[in-house]
Amino acid sequence: MSKTAIELRGITKRFGSVVANHNVNLKVYKGEILSLLGENGSGKTTLMNMISGIYHPDEGEIFIDGKLAHIHSPHDAFNYKIGMIHQHFKLVDLFSAAENIVLGLEEKGKFNVRHVSERVAEISAKYGFDIDPNKKIYEMSVSEKQTVEIIKVLYRGADILILDEPTAVLTPQETKKLFDVLRRMRDDGKAIIIITHKLHEVLELSDKVVVLRHGEYVGTVNTAEANEHILTEMMVGKKVELNITRKAPVNPQDRLVVEHINCRNREGIKVLDDVSFVARSGEILGIAGIAGSGQRELLEAIAGLQKLEEGSILYYNPKTGEEENLRNKTPLQIRELGVRLSFVPEDRLGMGLVGNMGMVDNMMLRSYRKGNSIFLERSEPEKLAKQIIEELEVVTPDAETPVRRLSGGNVQKVLLGREIASSPTLLMAAYPVRGLDINSSYLIYDLLNEQKEKGVAVIFVGEDLDVLLDLCDRILVIGNGRITGVVDARTATKNEIGYLMTKTVYKEDANDAT
Amino acid sequence: MQRDHTQKKRREPLVYITKRSELSLKQSLTIRACVILAGILLCALVTILLTGVNPLRVFASMIEGSFGTPRKIWNLLQSTAILLGISLAVTPAFKMRFWNTGAEGQVLVGMLASVACMFYIGDALPSWLLIIVMLFASILASAVWAGIPGIFKAMWNTNETLFTLMMNYVAMQLVSFFIMLWVPSGSMVLGIVNPQSKNGWFPSLFGQQYLLNILIVAVMTILVYVYLKKSKQGYEISVVGESENTARYIGINVKQVIIRTVLISGALCGVMGWILVAGADHSITSNSVGGNGFTAIMISWMSKFNPIVMIFSSILVCFLQKGAGQIASDLRLNSSVGEVLTGIMILIIISSEFFVNYRIHLRKKQKGGQEA
Numbered sequence: 001m002s003k004t005a006i007e008l009r010g011i012t013k014r015f016g017s018v019v020a021n022h023n024v025n026l027k028v029y030k031g032e033i034l035s036l037l038g039e040n041g042s043g044k045t046t047l048m049n050m051i052s053g054i055y056h057p058d059e060g061e062i063f064i065d066g067k068l069a070h071i072h073s074p075h076d077a078f079n080y081k082i083g084m085i086h087q088h089f090k091l092v093d094l095f096s097a098a099e100n101i102v103l104g105l106e107e108k109g110k111f112n113v114r115h116v117s118e119r120v121a122e123i124s125a126k127y128g129f130d131i132d133p134n135k136k137i138y139e140m141s142v143s144e145k146q147t148v149e150i151i152k153v154l155y156r157g158a159d160i161l162i163l164d165e166p167t168a169v170l171t172p173q174e175t176k177k178l179f180d181v182l183r184r185m186r187d188d189g190k191a192i193i194i195i196t197h198k199l200h201e202v203l204e205l206s207d208k209v210v211v212l213r214h215g216e217y218v219g220t221v222n223t224a225e226a227n228e229h230i231l232t233e234m235m236v237g238k239k240v241e242l243n244i245t246r247k248a249p250v251n252p253q254d255r256l257v258v259e260h261i262n263c264r265n266r267e268g269i270k271v272l273d274d275v276s277f278v279a280r281s282g283e284i285l286g287i288a289g290i291a292g293s294g295q296r297e298l299l300e301a302i303a304g305l306q307k308l309e310e311g312s313i314l315y316y317n318p319k320t321g322e323e324e325n326l327r328n329k330t331p332l333q334i335r336e337l338g339v340r341l342s343f344v345p346e347d348r349l350g351m352g353l354v355g356n357m358g359m360v361d362n363m364m365l366r367s368y369r370k371g372n373s374i375f376l377e378r379s380e381p382e383k384l385a386k387q388i389i390e391e392l393e394v395v396t397p398d399a400e401t402p403v404r405r406l407s408g409g410n411v412q413k414v415l416l417g418r419e420i421a422s423s424p425t426l427l428m429a430a431y432p433v434r435g436l437d438i439n440s441s442y443l444i445y446d447l448l449n450e451q452k453e454k455g456v457a458v459i460f461v462g463e464d465l466d467v468l469l470d471l472c473d474r475i476l477v478i479g480n481g482r483i484t485g486v487v488d489a490r491t492a493t494k495n496e497i498g499y500l501m502t503k504t505v506y507k508e509d510a511n512d513a514t
Numbered sequence: 515m516q517r518d519h520t521q522k523k524r525r526e527p528l529v530y531i532t533k534r535s536e537l538s539l540k541q542s543l544t545i546r547a548c549v550i551l552a553g554i555l556l557c558a559l560v561t562i563l564l565t566g567v568n569p570l571r572v573f574a575s576m577i578e579g580s581f582g583t584p585r586k587i588w589n590l591l592q593s594t595a596i597l598l599g600i601s602l603a604v605t606p607a608f609k610m611r612f613w614n615t616g617a618e619g620q621v622l623v624g625m626l627a628s629v630a631c632m633f634y635i636g637d638a639l640p641s642w643l644l645i646i647v648m649l650f651a652s653i654l655a656s657a658v659w660a661g662i663p664g665i666f667k668a669m670w671n672t673n674e675t676l677f678t679l680m681m682n683y684v685a686m687q688l689v690s691f692f693i694m695l696w697v698p699s700g701s702m703v704l705g706i707v708n709p710q711s712k713n714g715w716f717p718s719l720f721g722q723q724y725l726l727n728i729l730i731v732a733v734m735t736i737l738v739y740v741y742l743k744k745s746k747q748g749y750e751i752s753v754v755g756e757s758e759n760t761a762r763y764i765g766i767n768v769k770q771v772i773i774r775t776v777l778i779s780g781a782l783c784g785v786m787g788w789i790l791v792a793g794a795d796h797s798i799t800s801n802s803v804g805g806n807g808f809t810a811i812m813i814s815w816m817s818k819f820n821p822i823v824m825i826f827s828s829i830l831v832c833f834l835q836k837g838a839g840q841i842a843s844d845l846r847l848n849s850s851v852g853e854v855l856t857g858i859m860i861l862i863i864i865s866s867e868f869f870v871n872y873r874i875h876l877r878k879k880q881k882g883g884q885e886a
Contacts, residue, residue, distance in 0.1 A: 303763070304765075305762060305763065330765060330767075331762070331763065331764065331765035332765035332766075332767070334765075335765060343763070345763065347759070350757055350759055350760070351757070351759040351760055351763045352760070352763065353760065354752075354753055354756045354757055354760050355756070355757070356756050357752070357756065361749075361752075364749065365753065365760070365764045366764065368746055368749055369746070373746075374745050374746060374747070375744050375745055375746065376744055376745065376746055376748075376749055
């Protein structure tokens with residue numbers, strides 16, 4: 001048996017009252033690939049940040065090569081030969097690959113491009129990378145940038161490599177290439193930890209799996225003894241009852257019919273792939289999925305903020321009975337069509353509100369256009385702000401205090417309060433309870449239920465499966481920009497949804513990236 | 515450097531800075547007053563060290579330079595009006611986070627348009643009509659000058675700071691070109707235009723040459739204040755400046771707002787160019803704006819884009835500038851001394867913002883002092 005490369009014992013990390021990691025144990029041998037599996041917010045990245053010196057654990061110990069280690073900074077981590085490849089690359093666009101690789105190295109003597117290129121070529125040959133050291137970063141594809149990041153840590157002599165969701169940005173072909181490289185590094189005796197939530201990749205690549213759930217260490221299993229169902233169960237855990245009152249939908253009518261929509265991001269990767277679904281009045285439609293599976297793009301497409309390549313978004317106006325196609329309309333055009341669409345975006349202060357403005361000015365965002373006067377009318381928004389402060393119990397010094405100074409829960413009350421005030425017929429809310437305490441969360445659930453009872457079609461994007469199962473009527477599961485299933489929230493199980501979330505569907509067009 | 519890995523806690527720095535929570539108006543004014551007082555003391559100290567002259571004499575001389583005679587007071591007001599006007603002009607763009615560094619050039623092309631009107635049609639129209647034609651020509655020219663970088667910014671997200679800065683030099687060369695065209699002698703100096711007929715000159719109000727300029731800028735101050743604070747367009751400017759994402763979310767046409775605001779900013783620069791020609795210079799050189807386009811950037815920032823505060827900032831800066839000139843002639847000091855003092859004061863005033871927003875703490879020495 002090979003030697004232990006790194007071992008964590010009883011690691012605990014708290015951020016204020018939030019426990020991000022609780023008593024986590026983990027052990028990686030040299031020449032081994034370990035997968036760290038868990039839902040969003042289960043504490044994977046926090047744990048890895050402690051190994052790489054970005055955070056320091058409150059309790060517990062880290063052993064490297066069997067010896068107690070103290071890692072206080074990324075510099076320390078580097079001295080212990082730990083290299084982390086972050087999800088968001090940290091490269092200088094205008095520099096070449098070689099320049100980025102040596103950037104920040106405290107080497108004596110002059111920077112010698114030829115020497116660096118030779119070393120890079122050596123590393124590339126050893127592990128099977130394909131890279132031109134003189135190519136500038138801005139000319140590179142996402143996969144090439146990732147290669148540069150990996151070579152950067154290998155160049156620094158890393159023996160323990162941590163990769164944070166390395167395949168999230170890659171095509172299936174690039175993923176395969178990356179896995180080949182990782183296997184070669186393993187065979188060379190490196191210890192590798194990859195953070196992921198794609199089950200099939202875990203099973204394909206790693207030797208063992210550590211599962212985290214809500215910051216708790218659930219267990220370690222050898223991949224040989226695991227299958228997708230075991231892992232899903234470990235990941236999502238047992239169902240927790242939340243006691244959210246849920247009434248049966250009354251006379252549901254099709255309000256929004258989305259058909260075959262496609263959308264690509266700036267890198268040309270498909271973020272929405274042939275998405276079709278129906279949202280009905282008097283119903284809460286949940287959307288479940290790993291973060292970044294296309295939820296944001298989907299809501300933004302409906303709200304008129306995202307250009308689509310194909311498909312249609314049909315809205316049935318309950319007043320006139322008319323049907324409108326919202327595809328590629330601007331938010332203003334959508335309003336002018338008489339579509340009463342309210343949208344609580346994920347980025348509350350950066351999109352839904354203006355952080356530096358007070359509540360009154362933020363209320364005005366939706367209503368300031370009213371009337372023909374060229375001047376602002378402030379009395380209505382003032383009234384609305386006061387009403388929201390009273391009804392939703394917003395804690396704020398006054399209605400003019402910049403909303404960014406309010407707590408997360410109060411910010412959300414301001415935003416949701418404003419969106420509900422325009423009496424919508426379709427309400428979309430993205431992660432409306434993220435970062436909120438229990439009381440505020442329940443208040444938000446109540447507000448959404450109230451809207452549902454009024455006959456509003458509610459779309460709720462959530463991350464907590466217990467909440468989705470207890471609050472929604474139907475749940476749409478999205479994975480990699482595709483709908484992987486629609487389930488009835490009253491009968492579905494957590495495992496079922498967890499499985500659909502991590503299931504990767506490759507259709508025949510999976511090859512179109514090459 | 516050897517790092518001690520057994521050391522559990524990291525050492526805290528001796529001095530650290532925290533952000534203050536809201537201050538009352540009184541508190542923030544007190545801090546500002548203290549900082550300005552400290553600035554004056556620092557200036558006095560620097561004066562003694564540099565020149566050995568009694569600093570009180572220097573201060574007296576500065577006050578003399580701005581308020582010594584009625585003429586000096588009118589000059590001060592005129593300079594203030596020009597600086598304030600240009601500051602107002604750049605402010606709508608700044609509020610939108612469009613860093614317009616091209617006010618210098620925008621005012622200059624406005625002046626050029628006015629002078630061109632006087633030169634070509636000065637004799638054909640009655641003076642009042644000519645003045646109105648000059649106004650529209652200046653507004654048009656300056657709006658175009660600002661609009662070009664604005665359109666590029668809106669359409670292709672080019673860097674407006676560099677673009678507007680470069681347009682300044684184009685404007686200067688353009689002025690040189692027209693002076694060459696208009697002055698056949700080749701002396702490159704365009705004298706006063708229409709010195710006899712005074713066609714295209716502002717009338718003197720109550721015998722005061724500059725009064726009309728000052729009144730126009732006063733009206734402009736109110737208009738810009740109302741536009742930014744009370745109008746729907748002003749609100750859109752704030753939203754776009756604070757967060758383009760929110761603006762898009764709410765259905766504001768961001769491109770349209772950018773172009774519209776930059777055109778307004780340019781048009782106001784045009785008005786200032788018109789005032790400079792019709793109300794003061796009656797001529798043009800490639801240096802007619804004299805750096806006011808850049809000083810205006812500072813004024814607008816110092817005043818946090820508030821037109822009312824800009825009145826005071828402009829007075830202060832003009833006072834310092836005039837004072838610096840007076841010191842040089844009165845005490846036969848090198849003119850640089852005055853400029854050094856002006857620089858210190860402005861730096862101090864800007865840094866007072868830091869003390870209003872942040873608090874400096876000294877950490878008490880920890881027991882069992884840890885060595886690095």
